[in-house]
Amino acid sequence: MNPVSINWADYVKICIGMINMRPNDFWNLSPREMYLVIKGFKEFNSTEEKEEPMDSNRLEEMMELYPDG
Numbered sequence: 001m002n003p004v005s006i007n008w009a010d011y012v013k014i015c016i017g018m019i020n021m022r023p024n025d026f027w028n029l030s031p032r033e034m035y036l037v038i039k040g041f042k043e044f045n046s047t048e049e050k051e052e053p054m055d056s057n058r059l060e061e062m063m064e065l066y067p068d069g
Helices: 008-018 023-027 031-045 056-065
Strands: none
Touching (some): 008 023, 008 031
């Protein structure tokens, strides 16, 4: 089994440099928390259009197309 190497310099640049996280907070994150922080930052700063929530008209259309038997 090969251990996974983590490039800490890149994570420091992202979390402390781009996100402006305090170093102490960065070093206290779990890997899962770090992933969620970076994912949230990316989503918030993304220029991609987000899909709008389904409205009642679309729900009715879907219910007609796919009735519950």
